[in-house]
Amino acid sequence: MNMFLNDYVLPTAIIVAQILAIVVPLLVSVAYLTYFERKVIASMQLRKGPNVVGPFGLLQPLADGAKLFVKETILPAGSNKLLFIMAPMLIFVLSLIAWAVIPFGDGLVLADINVGLLYFFAISSLGVYGVIMAGWASNSKYAFLGALRSAAQMVSYEVSIGFVVITVVLCAGSLNLSDIVEAQRTVWFAIPLLPMFVIFFISALAETNRAPFDLPEGESELVAGYFVEYSSMTFALFFLGEYANMILMSAMTVVLFMGGWLPIFDIAPFNWIPGPIWFFAKISFVLFCFLWVRATFPRYRYDQLMRLGWKVFLPLSLLWVAVTAGVLVSFGWLPNQVAG
Amino acid sequence: MIIQALAFYAFAFVAIAAGVMVVASRNPVHSVLFLILAFFNASGLFVLIGAEFIAMILIVVYVGAVAVLFLFVVMMLDINFVELRQGFMDYLPVGALIGFILLAELAFVVGAWVVSDDASLVKAASAPVAAEISNTRALGMILYTRYVYLFQAAGVILLIAMIGAIVLTLRSREGVKRQRIADQVARNREETVEIVKVQSGEGV
Numbered sequence: 001m002n003m004f005l006n007d008y009v010l011p012t013a014i015i016v017a018q019i020l021a022i023v024v025p026l027l028v029s030v031a032y033l034t035y036f037e038r039k040v041i042a043s044m045q046l047r048k049g050p051n052v053v054g055p056f057g058l059l060q061p062l063a064d065g066a067k068l069f070v071k072e073t074i075l076p077a078g079s080n081k082l083l084f085i086m087a088p089m090l091i092f093v094l095s096l097i098a099w100a101v102i103p104f105g106d107g108l109v110l111a112d113i114n115v116g117l118l119y120f121f122a123i124s125s126l127g128v129y130g131v132i133m134a135g136w137a138s139n140s141k142y143a144f145l146g147a148l149r150s151a152a153q154m155v156s157y158e159v160s161i162g163f164v165v166i167t168v169v170l171c172a173g174s175l176n177l178s179d180i181v182e183a184q185r186t187v188w189f190a191i192p193l194l195p196m197f198v199i200f201f202i203s204a205l206a207e208t209n210r211a212p213f214d215l216p217e218g219e220s221e222l223v224a225g226y227f228v229e230y231s232s233m234t235f236a237l238f239f240l241g242e243y244a245n246m247i248l249m250s251a252m253t254v255v256l257f258m259g260g261w262l263p264i265f266d267i268a269p270f271n272w273i274p275g276p277i278w279f280f281a282k283i284s285f286v287l288f289c290f291l292w293v294r295a296t297f298p299r300y301r302y303d304q305l306m307r308l309g310w311k312v313f314l315p316l317s318l319l320w321v322a323v324t325a326g327v328l329v330s331f332g333w334l335p336n337q338v339a340g
Numbered sequence: 341m342i343i344q345a346l347a348f349y350a351f352a353f354v355a356i357a358a359g360v361m362v363v364a365s366r367n368p369v370h371s372v373l374f375l376i377l378a379f380f381n382a383s384g385l386f387v388l389i390g391a392e393f394i395a396m397i398l399i400v401v402y403v404g405a406v407a408v409l410f411l412f413v414v415m416m417l418d419i420n421f422v423e424l425r426q427g428f429m430d431y432l433p434v435g436a437l438i439g440f441i442l443l444a445e446l447a448f449v450v451g452a453w454v455v456s457d458d459a460s461l462v463k464a465a466s467a468p469v470a471a472e473i474s475n476t477r478a479l480g481m482i483l484y485t486r487y488v489y490l491f492q493a494a495g496v497i498l499l500i501a502m503i504g505a506i507v508l509t510l511r512s513r514e515g516v517k518r519q520r521i522a523d524q525v526a527r528n529r530e531e532t533v534e535i536v537k538v539q540s541g542e543g544v
Binding site for chain 1: 343369373376392393396397399400403404405408411412415474475476519521
């Protein structure tokens with residue numbers, strides 16, 4: 001009995017505690033990201049933003065959550081009920097489980113697996129199913145069109161993200177995210193791989209369906225796109241999933257290009273600050289850029305969006321993979337070289 | 341070890357059940373979703389035998405790309421479900437034959453693996469590296485050295501298949517207006533704007 005306790009119960013309890021330690025702060029961040037977004041965009045548009053609920057409007061996200069919670073859940077009569085309910089759950093779950101491999105600091109990672117980057121890539125490529133299922137199960141034209149747009153868009157930009165990730169892996173010599181961060185001790189990959197950094201950031205915008213690539217939700221043409229039929233908590237799950245995905249893509253940008261938990265310069269005042277705080281500061285900066293882009297640029301036209309993905313980013317990132325590999329091999333800079 | 345065993349039976353059972361449902365479910369969209377579930381469980385089985393690279397690639401390639409296209413096509417089809425069910429008995433012998441051939445081939449593979457004279461050689465050839473090397477690197481080391489020609493051949497075949505698919509579906513249509521971004525960017529004021537002095541009452 002005691003052995004059973006030590007072998008099974010205790011490890012399970014520890015893992016559950018670790019998961020909660022990631023998920024609870026994440027959900028709080030998601031709530032306050034919506035507040036942050038409204039405040040930032042309000043400032044850029046010379047408005048005040050939410051300022052009524054609580055001091056400086058700080059309780060606004062909670063009020064929004066409570067409002068969504070008490071609303072009625074509506075299941076459209078012609079919908080495919082099971083898939084209709086599964087879709088938002090799928091999106092929400094996928095936006096949470098990818099966090100298992102994100103390193104918050106030196107050794108601060110839930111699952112330090114060898115193929116962390118591939119795991120992230122696999123999970124992010126599944127997000128499209130939630131969208132397609134939602135659009136199809138709603139049995140509504142707007143929702144279906146939104147879902148088709150979104151699927152095409154996510155699949156297109158996934159390809160260039162894949163090539164960008166390959167260049168990073170070439171430079172780091174590992175698929176493990178902690179190793180990739182450690183490989184950036186001398187210089188962040190954002191500097192030698194600057195074009196890839198820009199492509200990754202723009203592709204992340206497209207991948208999370210954010211402005212200026214928010215065609216799937218285009219409210220002026222498709223009402224709200226794939227989640228037009230959703231209400232109450234099912235809608236809230238889409239919303240939480242979308243914002244959690246934004247934070248996730250920012251975290252990946254930080255891990256792949258901005259040195260993860262490493263300080264900007266490894267000298268006295270900077271390396272006093274602990275790693276996780278650097279990590280969160282960098283994520284906040286990237287998130288601010290997400291919001292900044294939203295407040296600045298008009299929406300793309302759909303054919304231009306596809307052209308950008310397939311005809312600009314894909315050849316460019318493919319070329320850069322070849323160039324990176326060539327440079328690494330010819331200068332003998334390949335990391336983790338296998339002898340012989 | 342008991343957890344691994346339980347996980348194996350769970351993955352294996354769900355994979356087979358999902359495979360049955362792919363064939364049996366009435367709605368083709370449900371079939372595709374069950375196919376995805378089957379892929380997932382197969383990938384779980386790969387993780388259990390320690391082949392995490394292949395597990396992830398299976399999800400990225402099959403679930404993330406191939407099945408999305410399946411789902412796309414199946415959703416866009418206008419299918420009469422009753423009509424689809426008709427002729428089930430006509431196709432049954434053909435399906436059974438294909439199933440039997442696949443089963444027989446699988447038996448040959450397993451036979452070569454277990455009972456043939458070179459069985460130990462076959463096993464040794466496929467597991468050449470020590471356990472402390474991550475299997476991503478192990479795969480790379482064997483793929484780019486021992487099997488490099490086969491690997492290149494597979495790449496060329498895929499390239500040809502891709503070009504073939506494009507050639508088969510490409511048709512040039514007359515009178516299609518296309519946007520030329522380069523031309524638009526290259527426009528300057530002189531060739532697009534003309535300032536005309538217009539006499540009042542005469543027009544241009």
